[in-house]
Amino acid sequence: MTPGKARPVAAGPRADAVYVNGDIYTVDEQFRRVSAMAVGDGRFLAVGSNALAKEFIGRNTAIIDLKGRTVFPGLWDAHLHFSWYGESLLRVDLSGLEKSACLAAVKAAADKAEPGQWIQGNGWNQALWTDQSGLVGGLPTAAMLDGVSPDNPVVMERTDGHATWCNTRLLTISGMTKDAPDVAEGLIVRYPDGTPTGCFVDAASNVLTSTPPMTEQDARSACQAAQQALFAYGNTCVCDMGSGQAVIERMKDMYAEGQLKIRVQQYVDVQDAATYYAQPLSARLRLFDDRYTVNGIKILNDGAMGSAGAWFMEPYSDNALFGRPPGWVGFPTFGGPYHDADGDPVLVPTIRQNTEKLVEAMGAAVKAGFQVAVHCIGDAANRAYLDAVQKVEQDLPQHAVDPRFRDEHAQCPDADDLKRFKPLKVIPSMQAQHATQEVTMYESRVGHERTVNGGYVWRSLIDLGNVIADGSDAAVEVPNPWWGLFSAVTRINKNGYDDGGPWYPEQCMTREEALRSFTIWAAYAAFEERARGSIEQGKLADFVVVGYPDTGDTDYMTMPAGDIWRMKADMTVVGGETVFMAPGLSLLASESEGAVAAGRPYRSLSVAASRVWATWRSRGHTARNAATTSGSNWVPALA
């Protein structure tokens, strides 16, 4: 499929829409940039010159003059948590706010709430507050919240998810008094007399009464909020990591009812995977006109660096800070409970013990035709997983010649293990924003040597021949791919150049690599590189019209790197349908010289869009046979 070579036959396809005069990044093998594309029936009919695209113009074709605007393939978030991200959007958002603004936001929510209704929120960061008055132990108190919400229980999660701030109403409901016992893996912040202040760190948060479960309506609203936000950032495809059966079945219902359109590759929580192993391919692949595929499992093999739960071979470098016992190495979160040779229970098994448990679960998945994605942050978790891949690959079933095991985060592998990714064909699925948000913490946790050798070393992994699938891990980070591109290219955090500058800049990606990591490489990591991830003839028509900052820059490849995060989506298109348009965008709202030059007067895009949408709906409610699509999924060999 070489853009520029294809020519329509006389009675060939007519495009629903033709886009001309663009600066279109195809992100094909040659990283070619072209000026035009023709879209029909949800796919790219042609990609190349204005003249080529013009050949696809029929009586009902909309002609859109891009006026030199940049177009990227639809951006792909290779690791996020769809429903959790949506839930976070429904809560009070305190991120980036000063103390007074945080309290005002809680008050606004409390003023609207029914009596007794919970006020939930996230994103506060007291380190950003200029007004530090009233903090106890460096953290905010229940008394502050009581002033704005005395009657409704308030629970606010810190930006990193590792501390909870609540009001006195919730302390009372939870029975929290000065006699409350301490918690092993967490901290109840207290006044000198022992009374809890209202802030709970790590596992101590669990002593609070749990928030009421979401209603079905709220859970659906969360999914829709997630989709809307993702489209507005320019994402057209996402890998949803680790959802269980309840979420998956809800999402299927929502697709069937036309409420979801985003393309989701579903990685099932391993606990619920067996249900899906038993299903025929027609029940789980390319459902709802190729919007939803259940084709992978997610295993969580250790914790996170921030809470010192990631599993390492050698102790953390900052035990004292976290009050962990001496020699603390974290622990695996999969395969337990483990026992030592005497049969006594242990928190930390040998790597071999963890590998054996992984092999068991991974073998079952591969046998059922599922891809395996395993969360590995510490070097021990990574080593055990790579060992497991090696074992499983020695005895692959016939249909699984190309299993594409994924290492989610690959955040701190041992130097010796970096070289194993390529030969084992393990795909590092990394989140550029994590690295830049952790610059102040990472090295103190694991020390200099481990940081240099394994700290988000995507440059080293690329140089060893790997591709990187990039993502946000939303709701951990905002699924803003422009921040992702910026982070991958600069390794500078959101506070900018003045905060220590780039973090190990020798590990930066090039701009081309960064864009590939959010498009074609992410598609490859999900077995979709032949159907998505680039703008090429025959692929699904997913793309984003890019907006540049007001700096006068119009070229991603040459603009100042420090401004990449200011880029945005002006228009997001999935399967030929415009699903997001920036407010006030005039691109498609007026007649243009380019359209006239291309031979047809401008017609409203919505004509084409609504027709594509109608086509989609008319056949979207039944699963299509995988064999009829141009994807490269390896599992159809099972059929």
Ligand SMILES: [Zn+2]
């Ligand atoms: Zn995650």
